[in-house]
Structure formats: structure tokens, C-alpha cells
Amino acid sequence: MSEAYQTKLSIVVPCYNEEAVLKETMRELTEIMDTLVRERKISPESMILFVDDGSRDRTWQIIEQNTLTNQYVQGLKLSRNFGHQSALIAGLETAGKYSDCVISIDADLQDDVQAIYAFIEKYHEGYDIVYGVRDKRDTDTFFKKNTALTFYRLMNRMGVRLVPNHADYRLMSRRALAELMKYKEENLFLRGIVPLLGFKSTKVYYDRKERYAGESKYPLKKMIAFAIDGITSFSIAPIKFVMNLGLILVLIGMGIGIYAFVVWLLDHTISGWTSLILSIWLVGGMQLIAIGVIGEYIGKIFKETKRRPRYTIEWNTLSHKQEKPLNQGQTHSYE
Ligand code: UDP
Numbered sequence: 388m389s390e391a392y393q394t395k396l397s398i399v400v401p402c403y404n405e406e407a408v409l410k411e412t413m414r415e416l417t418e419i420m421d422t423l424v425r426e427r428k429i430s431p432e433s434m435i436l437f438v439d440d441g442s443r444d445r446t447w448q449i450i451e452q453n454t455l456t457n458q459y460v461q462g463l464k465l466s467r468n469f470g471h472q473s474a475l476i477a478g479l480e481t482a483g484k485y486s487d488c489v490i491s492i493d494a495d496l497q498d499d500v501q502a503i504y505a506f507i508e509k510y511h512e513g514y515d516i517v518y519g520v521r522d523k524r525d526t527d528t529f530f531k532k533n534t535a536l537t538f539y540r541l542m543n544r545m546g547v548r549l550v551p552n553h554a555d556y557r558l559m560s561r562r563a564l565a566e567l568m569k570y571k572e573e574n575l576f577l578r579g580i581v582p583l584l585g586f587k588s589t590k591v592y593y594d595r596k597e598r599y600a601g602e603s604k605y606p607l608k609k610m611i612a613f614a615i616d617g618i619t620s621f622s623i624a625p626i627k628f629v630m631n632l633g634l635i636l637v638l639i640g641m642g643i644g645i646y647a648f649v650v651w652l653l654d655h656t657i658s659g660w661t662s663l664i665l666s667i668w669l670v671g672g673m674q675l676i677a678i679g680v681i682g683e684y685i686g687k688i689f690k691e692t693k694r695r696p697r698y699t700i701e702w703n704t705l706s707h708k709q710e711k712p713l714n715q716g717q718t719h720s721y722e
């Protein structure tokens with residue numbers, strides 16, 4: 388038996404109200420699994436782990452049903468909606484216990500599942516992390532494309548190094564996952580953390596398609612929250628910006644002070660009203676911004692110090708299975 392054949396793969400799929408696409412996603416992923424097993428690239432004990440992130444539709448019923456009929460399908464049901472990142476982490480942490488490598492992919496089939504073959508190829512070549520990078524964004528709406536682009540630029544300027552055009556479609560080896568799990572922050576921004584792990588990494592390019600069915604679970608409000616979270620979790624650039632702004636304002640204030648004094652000397656005191664009222668509003672506004680930015684960080688500290696769990700699993704179809712002992716973790720083959 389070749390070493391590759393023993394490689395247990397898990398595909399982790401976070402799902403939030405995805406009843407419209409789920410069956411098709413299962414069908415396509417199962418096909419890929421079958422092919423990989425047939426080609427002896429992965430073990431027949433590999434799995435597809437669907438994480439139900441507190442869906443209110445029939446998502447969990449569909450998952451549960453399929454665990455009975457599909458040899459690969461397993462399910463993890465979170466006790467409520469924890470959000471995409473937390474659902475993903477729940478899946479990764481659980482899957483990491485049973486497998487040698489884990490691929491994360493969205494449920495909506497926007498990411499080309501065919502790229503999984505290349506992911507596995509790279510894994511067998513000895514890469515610990517494989518990033519799925521989309522080639523073009525033709526299928527995204529004009530709005531989505533531009534907000535996403537602005538987001539990456541902004542993050543970059545704030546000093547957060549992201550792999551451009553990579554979302555959460557990636558492969559991670561067991562040991563890379565184990566390292567990832569050492570990052571205990573509650574607010575885990577995966578896209579920013581994974582590049583920090585190091586290890587031998589590479590990219591696989593694919594075309595991003597339109598959502599197979601259903602609608603985006605990331606409305607503008609969630610996207611903005613995600614961006615602010617990403618920036619404030621990784622960068623203190625906004626705080627520095629506020630401080631520099633403060634310094635500049637103090638300098639301007641000194642200038643105005645000198646001006647006011649001169650005007651007072653020349654007996655034109657009434658004329659100061661406009662500039663006075665202007666600066667009150669200006670400075671007041673900037674102070675509010677500054678307090679807001681600092682508050683954002685204090686809020687983060689407040690949340691992190693509580694060390695709350697990132698997710699709660701209500702039901703796990705894997706719980707009867709034996710976990711893979713850690714010493715068997717590295718089954719990298721270099722054939
Ligand atoms: N998702 C989730 N919890 C949420 C929101 C989204 O698990 O609270 C899942 C969703 O089911 C999908 C993935 O995260 O599998 C990405 O969401 P979506 O495709 O709606 O985002 P978009 O591609 O529009 O950015």
C-alpha cells in the first residue's frame with residue numbers, strides 16, 4: 388500500500404442556511420473524494436465535514452440524513468450562529484483530530500472544487516499550506532469586487548499581510564493546523580494568521596464562479612464588521628494615526644493661538660468667532676473619532692480577556708469515531 392493511500396483528508400464546509408446548494412455541494416465533493424480514493428491519493432476513510440452554523444432552514448436535516456447514506460459525510464452542529472470564521476475554526480479543530488490534511492471550502496460552490504486535485508498534489512509534494520487564489524473576479528458584482536479590493540489595499544497599508552485574492556479556500560497539513568490552534572485569540576482572523584504560521588506554502592489558481600444557489604450571507608454590514616475586525620486584530624496603525632492627528636492638531640492650535648493673540652493685540656477680537664466655532668466642531672469631531680478608535684481596541688481587550696470559547700458544538704456525528712493519535716500525524720509522502 389502506498390503511503391499516499393493512507394493520507395486521511397477532511398474537507399471542512401461551513402454552512403449557514405445553505406439548503407438550496409447543499410445537495411449539489413455534497414454531490415460534487417463526493418465525486419472528488421471518490422476519484423481521489425480511486426487514484427489512491429487519499430484514504431477511503433477521508434471525510435467531508437459539514438459545519439452547520441446555527442442554520443434556521445433544513446441544512447442540518449440534510450447533513451444528518453446524508454451521514455447515513457454517504458460514507459464521507461459527517462456533521463458538526465453549532466448551538467447557534469457563530470459566524471463564518473468561528474464555524475470554520477470549529478470544523479478545522481475537529482477535523483484536525485481525525486486527518487492528515489484539511490481543506491476548507493465554502494458551501495456555495497463559488498470556489499472551483501476541481502482545484503482540490505491540485506491541493507492534494509501539492510500536499511504530497513510536501514507543502515504544509517496550499518492557498519487557493521482566484522484568478523479573476525469577473526463573476527463578482529461590481530460592488531463586491533471593489534469593496535473587496537479596497538479591503539485588501541486598506542489591510543495592506545495597515546500592515547496586515549494577506550495573500551491577495553485568497554479567501555478561506557486552502558489546504559493545511561495536520562501540523563500547520565496544530566500550530567494554528569495555538570493562536571488562542573477569540574477573534575481569530577484566519578486569513579491574516581495562516582501566513583504567520585510559516586511552513587512550506589504554495590498557491591493554486593482557480594476561477595471563482597457565481598454562487599450555485601441561494602444568496603450571499605455576507606451583506607455589506609457584515610463585510611464592514613469583518614474588515615474592521617481584521618484591521619483592529621492585526622494592526623495598531625489606526626491608533627498611531629490618531630496620535631499623529633492629535634500632534635498635528637496641537638501644532639495647528641498653537642498657530643491659531645498665536646494668531647488670536649495678535650488679533651487681540653490689534654483690537655479686532657470679534658472677528659475670531661468664525662474660526663473659533665469652526666475649531667470647536669473640528670476638534671470635537673476628531674476627538675470623538677479618536678475615542679472611537681481607542682474604544683475599538685479596548686473593546687477587543689475586554690473581549691479577549693474573558694477567554695470565552697469561540698464556538699459551542701451541540702451535536703457531532705464524529706463523536707463515536709476514534710481520534711487519530713498525534714504520533715501518526717505526519718504521513719507526508721514524498722514519492
Ligand atoms: N457562513 C457561515 N456562517 C455565517 C455566514 C456564512 O457559516 O454566519 C458560510 C456560508 O454558508 C458559506 C460561507 O460561510 O459557506 C461563505 O458565505 P457566503 O458565500 O454567503 O459569502 P460570500 O461568498 O458572499 O462572501
Ligand code: MG
Pocket residue numbers: 493495497598603
Ligand atoms: Mg460565497
